[in-house]
Amino acid sequence: MATAETMGPFDPGKAAAWIARGRPPAEAAQLAAIWRRYPDLPAGASADARMRRLRERVGAMRPLNDAIARRNAQDREHRNFAFTATRLAAGQGDDRDRAILAGRDIHGFAWMAAVRYADGLQAARSGWPYAPHAVGTERDAYDRGFREGGGDRDDLFDTARRALRVAEPQREPVPALSSRPLPSTWPKPDDARRPAPWSRRLVIFGAAEAGLAARTSNSAVLLPPLLVREGADAAAVLVVVGDALCALDDARAAATCPPPPADLNTLFAGRDFSDILVAAQGEDLAVIDAHALFLPLARHQERLRHTLPLQRAQFALWLERGLCPGETRAAGHIRWGKTIHGLVARLGELTATWSGKDAQGHRIVITVTATGEPARGYVAGDGAALEPVFHVSNRKAVRGAMTHALRRFAGGIRLAPHHSYKREEADMELNSSTPAPIGRVHHRPLAGAGANSLASQARARHATPNGTRT
Numbered sequence: 001m002a003t004a005e006t007m008g009p010f011d012p013g014k015a016a017a018w019i020a021r022g023r024p025p026a027e028a029a030q031l032a033a034i035w036r037r038y039p040d041l042p043a044g045a046s047a048d049a050r051m052r053r054l055r056e057r058v059g060a061m062r063p064l065n066d067a068i069a070r071r072n073a074q075d076r077e078h079r080n081f082a083f084t085a086t087r088l089a090a091g092q093g094d095d096r097d098r099a100i101l102a103g104r105d106i107h108g109f110a111w112m113a114a115v116r117y118a119d120g121l122q123a124a125r126s127g128w129p130y131a132p133h134a135v136g137t138e139r140d141a142y143d144r145g146f147r148e149g150g151g152d153r154d155d156l157f158d159t160a161r162r163a164l165r166v167a168e169p170q171r172e173p174v175p176a177l178s179s180r181p182l183p184s185t186w187p188k189p190d191d192a193r194r195p196a197p198w199s200r201r202l203v204i205f206g207a208a209e210a211g212l213a214a215r216t217s218n219s220a221v222l223l224p225p226l227l228v229r230e231g232a233d234a235a236a237v238l239v240v241v242g243d244a245l246c247a248l249d250d251a252r253a254a255a256t257c258p259p260p261p262a263d264l265n266t267l268f269a270g271r272d273f274s275d276i277l278v279a280a281q282g283e284d285l286a287v288i289d290a291h292a293l294f295l296p297l298a299r300h301q302e303r304l305r306h307t308l309p310l311q312r313a314q315f316a317l318w319l320e321r322g323l324c325p326g327e328t329r330a331a332g333h334i335r336w337g338k339t340i341h342g343l344v345a346r347l348g349e350l351t352a353t354w355s356g357k358d359a360q361g362h363r364i365v366i367t368v369t370a371t372g373e374p375a376r377g378y379v380a381g382d383g384a385a386l387e388p389v390f391h392v393s394n395r396k397a398v399r400g401a402m403t404h405a406l407r408r409f410a411g412g413i414r415l416a417p418h419h420s421y422k423r424e425e426a427d428m429e430l431n432s433s434t435p436a437p438i439g440r441v442h443h444r445p446l447a448g449a450g451a452n453s454l455a456s457q458a459r460a461r462h463a464t465p466n467g468t469r470t
Contacts, residue, residue, distance in 0.1 A: 124149025
């Protein structure tokens, strides 16, 4: 429909005239500003002055035109990759289309480089001669695909060998079962798994779970609790954007154009992961399944399942299993129970009890289950003494405090007090023909990790050079 800007004469100094002809508002404002700064000279001006004004206007428009060209190139690459992914999803693609997406996802190639990579891969596998027809980065991508396809440029008979191999009768391949389960089949997180350092943990979020897309009925925003967690900045975080996996920083920084896909080989190089969590549902989970072969193997591979409250609870359990540098905590399932006026939790030989609130706050006691006495003499892995009785001020923090204390006590070392005797009594009992019960004279048994080495050190400190104990 004709408007006031399109019906009358075109005025390039007005942004509305450019907007009416399809320009975005930001570009229209810049174009109008340039035309107002360098308008056309009157018809009576000299030809040299008019050409000089034209060159000034063109020079002022060059940065804008370059930015438009870069944006159009990015949009074109995104449309090309999206079209190729759509063909594969509809069952219409071929091996070359899959190679193009592999060049983008695995090696991080742009569109033309990914196409050259697929050309080199197809040429090597089809027995064709080496023919890159490209220069620069595109030729490097072709060479890489040619090498991965089995081509060897240093072999004089490489083309003949590959052509003979292709000409051989192909046997029907036996369908091979994947040795790795798909992420969609991984179990849900629980508290029985072994804790792992944050530097050895990997989490893959869907776009909705990372807050980069609209929420669905079965997805919860889970990224904020991870960002505020102590030590979590050492973990590797990926986000599903479209049909690719992207680094979290790249996905959050890109506001208008799709972020570049993550180079998984570079991201996982030199890192040993013990814990992988997938927090995605629906189409995002299908994208992660498509990248299953490129994910590292880990001791614990889990994904969030079921309803939103259960997903949040499972994610909280997974966060609790993260270890900061120098921290030690025990693994295992904590058994919970209720008393008349409190709460009880058991892990191994220890019991945590909350019986209510006193003047200092909510009182929690860690006891030895067999004796019922407070668990005194425990030391954490960093050497800090652990107090069996402590208080928390918030009722909602009681359960978390009991869990944290139980795992710290169970992962620590129990040191028993040393009893000294007089030299005469010690010599008398050592020279006696009747052996004294173990632990009666010099030490009591130690419990926990490292007990044997600690006991040896204690015996060495109380021995003279000739072997007589003091």
